[in-house]
Amino acid sequence: MGQRDELIDLLVSVSHGDQKAFERLYRQTSPRLFSVCLHVLYQRELAEEVLQEAYVRIWHRAADYHPGHGSAMAWMCSIARHRAIDVVRQRGRRPDGDDGLVELLVSADDGPMDLSAVAQENRRLADCMERLSPDQQRSIVLSFLHGFTHAELGRQLKRPLGTGKSWIRRGLESLRRCLAE
Amino acid sequence: MNDRTQKLDDELAAAYVLGTMTGRTRLRFERRMQREQELRERVLGWQRHFDALHALLPERRPTERVWLGILARINMAGRSEAEVGIREKLGASIRVWRTLALAGAVGVAALLVFQPMMMPPDPPPAPVEVPSADYLAVLSGEGGRQHWMLAAQEAEQRLRITAVEPLETLPDQDYELWLLPPEEDPVPRSMGLLPRVGDRTISLAEEDLQDLRQAGAFAVSIEPEGGSPTGAPTGEVVLVAPVLPF
Numbered sequence: 001m002g003q004r005d006e007l008i009d010l011l012v013s014v015s016h017g018d019q020k021a022f023e024r025l026y027r028q029t030s031p032r033l034f035s036v037c038l039h040v041l042y043q044r045e046l047a048e049e050v051l052q053e054a055y056v057r058i059w060h061r062a063a064d065y066h067p068g069h070g071s072a073m074a075w076m077c078s079i080a081r082h083r084a085i086d087v088v089r090q091r092g093r094r095p096d097g098d099d100g101l102v103e104l105l106v107s108a109d110d111g112p113m114d115l116s117a118v119a120q121e122n123r124r125l126a127d128c129m130e131r132l133s134p135d136q137q138r139s140i141v142l143s144f145l146h147g148f149t150h151a152e153l154g155r156q157l158k159r160p161l162g163t164g165k166s167w168i169r170r171g172l173e174s175l176r177r178c179l180a181e
Numbered sequence: 182m183n184d185r186t187q188k189l190d191d192e193l194a195a196a197y198v199l200g201t202m203t204g205r206t207r208l209r210f211e212r213r214m215q216r217e218q219e220l221r222e223r224v225l226g227w228q229r230h231f232d233a234l235h236a237l238l239p240e241r242r243p244t245e246r247v248w249l250g251i252l253a254r255i256n257m258a259g260r261s262e263a264e265v266g267i268r269e270k271l272g273a274s275i276r277v278w279r280t281l282a283l284a285g286a287v288g289v290a291a292l293l294v295f296q297p298m299m300m301p302p303d304p305p306p307a308p309v310e311v312p313s314a315d316y317l318a319v320l321s322g323e324g325g326r327q328h329w330m331l332a333a334q335e336a337e338q339r340l341r342i343t344a345v346e347p348l349e350t351l352p353d354q355d356y357e358l359w360l361l362p363p364e365e366d367p368v369p370r371s372m373g374l375l376p377r378v379g380d381r382t383i384s385l386a387e388e389d390l391q392d393l394r395q396a397g398a399f400a401v402s403i404e405p406e407g408g409s410p411t412g413a414p415t416g417e418v419v420l421v422a423p424v425l426p427f
Contacts, residue, residue, distance in 0.1 A: 019255075023417065026248060031240035038241055048247050049366060055251045069225070074232035081235070085200060115237075122233035140199065144234050147200050165201075172195045176188070179230065 003028070007072035008065075015062035022059060029073060030055070033080040040084035040147045042093070050087055054080040071121060085147040093152070113137050128178035136171030139164050194223035198231050245414055249359075250366045253398050256421045314341075316393045318422040320401055322348070328420065329375055329401075331358075333385060333393055340372065340389075343380040348419065350377070350403070357404045359414060361421075362392045369400060374408055398423050 007028065013021030033054060037047035057079055065075050112134045119126035129137055143153055153164040196202040197210055214220050314332035321327045330343045342358065350356060359369035373383055385393075402409070403416035 019252075022255075023248070026251070030247070031242050032235065032238065034243040034247075035238040035241045036235055039238060048243050051243055052247050052250045052254070052366060055247075056254050059251070059255050070229040070232050074229070074235060077235040078228065078232050113237075117236040118233050121236045122230060125230045125233050141234055141237065143199050143201050144231050145238065149203050150201055153201070168196070168199070168201055169192075172192050172199070176191050176195065 004071055004073075008067060011062045011065050011072050014059065015065075025058075026055060029076055032073065033076060036077050036080045036145075037084045039145050040081065040088055046087065047084070050084050051080065054083050057083070074121060081147070088147055113141065124179065128175050131178055132171050132174060133167075135167045136174070139167040140171050140175075143168060190220060191223055194220065195227045198224055198227040246366065246368055249361060249369050249400060249414060249418060252400065252418055252421050253361045253367055254365075256398060256423060315426070317425045318399045320399065320420045320422045322420055329358075331399060331422075333390075333424075335390060335393075338385045338387075338390060339382050340385050341380055341382045342372075342376060344376045344378050347375065347377055348401075353406045354416075355404050355406050355408060356401050356419075357408050357414070359400045359402065360389055360392055361398045361400055363395045363397045367397070369414055371409065371412065372399070374404075375401065393424050394426075396424055396426075 007025065010021045010025040010028075014025060030051065034047060034051050037050045037054070038044065041047045041050060054076075058076055061079075065072060069075055112130075115126045115129055115137075118129065129140075132140070139153060139157070142148055142156060146152070146156075148156060150165045150168070151161055153168070154161040157164055193202065193210060197207065202210060210220075214224065315335040316331075316333040318331040319327050320329040320331070327345045328348050330345055331340060332343070333340045348356060356375040358372040358375050360372050361367040361369050370389070372389075373381075375381075399422050400414070400418050401420040402414040402418045404414070405416075409415050
């Protein structure tokens with residue numbers, strides 16, 4: 001059985017209140033979800049707090065998952081990411097956060113990104129992302145994974161506010177066209 | 182709706198999911214989403230796509246206390262339910278226990294063995310320490326089977342741990358007991374190893390009593406023989422029980 005199916009089975013058991021299945025689900029998925037929280041929050045302790053909330057939510061909402069909404073892993077990551085972004089929006093991002101914790105995925109002068117991991121989850125998205133310029137790819141990925149606003153993105157890429165903004169706008173425009181094909 | 186508006190809405194939905202849409206624009210967009218089914222579907226579509234980007238992240242392992250905190254919280258949420266369940270199960274026995282305690286007759290283990298209906302008019306002579314517990318926790322597992330029982334006495338600052346039907350261990354393993362303070366993110370404190378037979382009494386620090394008063398919880402983890410080498414749980418957490426004032 002592939003990891004995908006196994007996660008779905010575990011979610012089904014969790015929706016029936018099976019704590020053992022919940023622990024297996026946690027062991028398999030928490031390193032990824034923790035990384036999701038760290039990349040938004042930059043602080044280990046806060047990220048652990050949010051991770052905990054995310055799993056309490058997953059425990060209570062497992063029955064809401066539907067395979068039509070994407071992979072089980074993606075669904076769970078999305079719960080963690082939303083919770084983390086809510087926290088950042090409420091408290092603001094702490095500039096003195098522990099940057100060392102976060103491996104920035106791409107730096108400002110990288111070439112095209114390696115999207116093979118994305119392709120395993122969503123072939124079509126990866127294909128369409130490949131067609132974007134490296135700048136557009138980076139802007140979209142960084143905004144999504146770090147929860148950056150346009151201003152934060154500009155600071156991160158060391159470019160004026162408008163540059164990051166237009167990379168994103170044009171990137172999303174081509175993505176939309178490509179995904180609609 | 183014409184093509185141009187559709188295209189615009191689709192790009193707005195993408196910016197919304199990406200998170201680059203902020204402030205008032207975001208609020209306005211969320212209000213529209215509440216009214217417009219089509220907009221919600223666009224958002225969901227982008228969400229499905231962008232969620233795949235999480236696959237780019239390197240994995241990072243959180244510390245074990247996250248899991249313990251989650252366990253404590255999902256068990257707390259069911260706490261009133263669990264409490265009712267445990268009380269119902271034990272209710273009659275607890276009354277018997279209290280009566281017998283007054284009469285100075287029967288120990289903790291006996292309480293769990295006797296069903297009240299089957300109580301003979303004269304309880305048989307049994308181990309005789311008068312249990313006067315202020316707090317109680319029952320470590321029970323699948324099918325409500327009770328494995329260990331914990332009874333704390335405030336005045337004596339003691340915790341009596343009784344093996345009722347202990348879980349089986351492999352030869353090189355032990356079950357270790359942890360006290361979880363009633364906090365959002367509890368740091369578990371070791372209460373030592375659980376007895377395989379009979380009972381064990383340990384003394385409680387003021388800090389422990391305070392956590393019992395404020396409704397903490399107990400947890401049991403599987404550890405290498407002799408207990409956790411790190412001072413924090415290292416193995417699977419197999420049982421959790423809320424502390425009940427008694």
